[in-house]
Amino acid sequence: MNTKEITSEIRKRLQIDAETADALFASFTNCLKEEMLNGNSLSIPGFGIFEARRKKERISINPTTKQRLLSPPKQSLAFKVSAILKDKFNN
Amino acid sequence: MNEKKSLQDILGNIAEDAGVTKKLSENFLRTLFEIVEEALNKDGIAKIPNIGTFKIIAIEERKSVNVQDGSEMIIPAHKKVSFVPEKNLKEEINKPYAHLETYVLKDDGPVDTDTDDDYEDEVEDETPNSYSSSPISVNNTSTEIPSQNVINTPVQESVVAPVPEPISTPTQESVYTSTQEPINTPVHEKAELKVEEHINTPFQENTNSSATNDKYVSYIQEIPLNTNNSNLSSNMADENTLQNNIESNTNPTNELESNETKSDIVENPIPQSDPIVSNQPEVPSNEPVETINNSSSVEPVVNNPIVEPTTDAQTNSNSQTIGGESSNNIQEEIPSASQTNISNTTEVQEQNVVETTPEAPAQQPTSEEPQAQNVANTQESKEQPAETKAENADSQAKENQEAAAPAPKTKAERLKEEKRLKKLKRQKEREEMNAKSRKWIKWMFIGLAIVLALLFGIKYAMDHNILDNSAKEQNTEAPVENTPTTNEGEKAIAPTSENNSSVDQSGSVATTENEDNTTSQEENQESATEDNSLFSSDAETHTFDQRLIDYMKKQHPEIKFPSKMKIREEYVVKEGSRLAQISRNNFDNVMNFWGYIYFFNTDVLSSPSEVRSGMTLKIPDLGNEFGNTKSSKCKALADEINDLALKFK
Incomplete structure (x- = not known):
């Protein structure tokens, strides 16, 4: 299910117009981003946890050129599925 | 700050942000994830706009080893939910590190040699x-x-x-x-x-x-x-x-x-x-x-x-x-x-x-x-x-x-x-050559003596600043007392290489050395006066950022974290260097200690990402308690400080 289908589905279910739906999506992503940048994790009950994972910088070697590269540290959004959801899929 | 927030905590913000009621926002989120769940069940893929893609990945059964008893076990086939964040969101979240680019390491060792090594080399050259x-x-x-x-x-x-x-x-x-x-x-x-x-x-x-x-x-x-x-x-x-x-x-x-x-x-x-x-x-x-x-x-x-x-x-x-x-x-x-x-x-x-x-x-x-x-x-x-x-x-x-x-x-x-x-x-020929070479040695030793004099002067200047003002007054006297001993040591070196014919020269050399030392003493005194006038900005010690000190008091009251620390070195940032790179150059190839460097230079750096080439950063002398590059404890603490540093954008 792609984004369009999801937005249309959600509008249908909540019976809201596209603007409010877009605003809600935007505010949710914004809120999620803020929490992630603050180092918080956002748990969604019955679904999973969003968290920002820090990845330390590391030295990688380009296998072809043998160049040693210092990869910078990263922070990425990670999602850990909840046990409930996992069980649902596996049964 | 590393809090676990649930949906309830952010509902208010979302509602306020979107200009809707709180209830609507709650409904919105619940239905959103319901739909995602259904979509995953149905299609195995669900894309939330501006957030990312959830996917179900089927994993085949595979053999594994029980870590505890070493027995083989079979992990049954199962399904995994993967999440790939949208590009925009990913970049936003990585913003604190966005300025960082992959850096090509030219050598096996650190790219920039420490000045400490140079100093040691100089000393070694003398012997x-x-x-x-x-x-x-x-x-x-x-x-x-x-x-x-x-x-x-x-x-x-x-x-x-x-x-x-x-x-x-x-x-x-x-x-x-x-x-x-x-x-x-x-x-x-x-x-x-x-x-x-x-x-x-x-x-x-x-x-x-x-x-x-x-x-x-x-x-x-x-x-x-x-x-x-x-x-x-x-x-x-x-x-x-x-x-x-x-x-x-x-x-x-x-x-x-x-x-x-x-x-x-x-x-x-x-x-x-x-x-x-x-x-x-x-x-x-x-x-x-x-x-x-x-x-x-x-x-x-x-x-x-x-x-x-x-x-x-x-x-x-x-x-x-x-x-x-x-x-x-x-x-x-x-x-x-x-x-x-x-x-x-x-x-x-x-x-x-x-x-x-x-x-x-x-x-x-x-x-x-x-x-x-x-x-x-x-x-x-x-x-x-x-x-x-x-x-x-x-x-x-x-x-x-x-x-x-x-x-x-x-x-x-x-x-x-x-x-x-x-x-x-x-x-006979060889003796003539020896005579020439001896003159040469003589001048070499004289040069070494002068270098030693300068080094001692610098050292006294360094030691001098460490001490408090009360001690400084004593120090201003102390180098005067101590340096002549160094002079003597240098004199002892110099005359050994000198012939009788050059006794006069040795005397002149000794006087020049004395002059050098007197100048160094004057420099010491000058620096002392400067220190007295500018008490807050010591040349030798520097204060960490107050935020770090507060943090350490709060989180690690058991650690006596000094508010001031010796400056080990002034580091001029080279092009393409980052804090981690600087840490790597200064702390034995370990990158973790860049947080200290940041909090040591918050007067220059407003954020960890603001390192630019040409900047002069003070490298703290972390000592063995904090700067042990082989201690995992030190590294863990440094990582914690790095996390703290990242919060100050």
Whole structure:
């Protein structure tokens, strides 16, 4: 299910117009981003946890050129599925 | 701040942000994830706009090992939910690190060399390896002769001047041959103990010997010269390492004092120097007496000449007189040496040693013996009156003549004489070269002395700033007291390399050094006044950011985190460097400590990402408690501080 289908589905279910739906999506992503940048994790009950994972910088070697590269540290959004959801899929 | 937030916590924000009721936002989120769940169940993929894509990934069953009991187990096939964030969101979340780019490491080690290493290199340059090797070899060698060989080579290296090697090598070879003989070995064993004394004392000896060498031309000098040079070098090494000097009579401090009171200098070196010259004719004379075993009997003979020259004023006259003797000897020495050698050979033959070659080597070890003995006996010789010295000189001359007289009568093999004549010529040339090289060494030591003076000045400036203001006032006095000692140490180094002819120069050098030190003292005082005026911004210590201090108090009250820390180094940021890179360069290839650097430089850096090339950052001296690059605890704490640093954008 792609984004369009999801937005249309959600509008249908909540019976809201596209603007409010877009605003809600935007505010949710914004809120999620803020929490992630603050180092918080956002748990969604019955679904999973969003968290920002820090990845330390590391030295990688380009296998072809043998160049040693210092990869910078990263922070990425990670999602850990909840046990409930996992069980649902596996049964 | 590492809190776990649930949906309820953000509902208010979302509602406010979107301008809807809280209930609507709650409904929105619940239905959103319901739909995603359904979509995953149905299609196995669900894309939330601006957030990312959820996917169901089927994982086949695979074997694994139970970590606890090591038994094999099979992980059954299952489905996994993967999430790939949208590109925009990903970049937003990575924004604190967005400025960071992959950096190509040019070398295996750190890209930028630490200035500390440079400093160490400078220090190491002052004590060349060739120097340091010589004392070790002298102490370790069971016999003198190998030590002599070892000694000769470093001298040639250190002198750098084109000393003809072929001359030294034949002598060395001959020395090798001599080592095999039983005659020499007992002598060496006795001399061994004295060699150590000999190493420490020869400061003045060397200078004077080098001075006298200009005037004297005696072929035997070559070997003792080398040994003297080696002693110079060894002494230099000793001084630099300050290890062996304390053992012997002549501590560097004593020598310093002797340098201060020039009368001591006059007394000590000259008697020592001349014996070296005087020993050489005697050496052969000693051998015919077969005092090899009875080295004690040789000593008085050796000691007497030691005393001959007493004062500096006499040095010239003595040198001339002795030079006259020696010049006479030079002509005579050639036969006399050979004669004595031959006489030695006869004796050696008497001792059932068949080889004729040991003659030359026999001189060499013996020539060292009296030196060592001289060194041991110099103190005694100092005390002896000057009158006896003149008598001794006469007796010495007589001895030389006596030694010369019987020489032609002995079984002289002319071939050997011719060889020795050739050797003499080479040795004369070599002595000239040594004189040149000695001048060169002299200036090198002077340069080293000046460098040392500057280093000590810098060091005092560094130490000076660490202390508090109350202590600073004392320090302003302290360097004045301490630096002169350094001056003395440097003086002791400088005059060793100087000939008698350059005594005036040495004085001028000493004065220049004093000037340098006075300037450094003035600098110290200036810096002290600056520190007093600018108390908050110490040049030596620097405060960490208050946020870090508060954080450490709050989170780690058990750790006594200092608010101030020494500045280990000022680091100029190079192009493409980042804090982590700087940490890597300064903390033993470990990148974790960049948080400290950030909080140490928050007056310059508003955020960790604001590092630009050309900036000057202060590197904190974290010490072993915080900056141990091998301690995982230190690294963990550093990582924690890094996390903290990232929150300050």
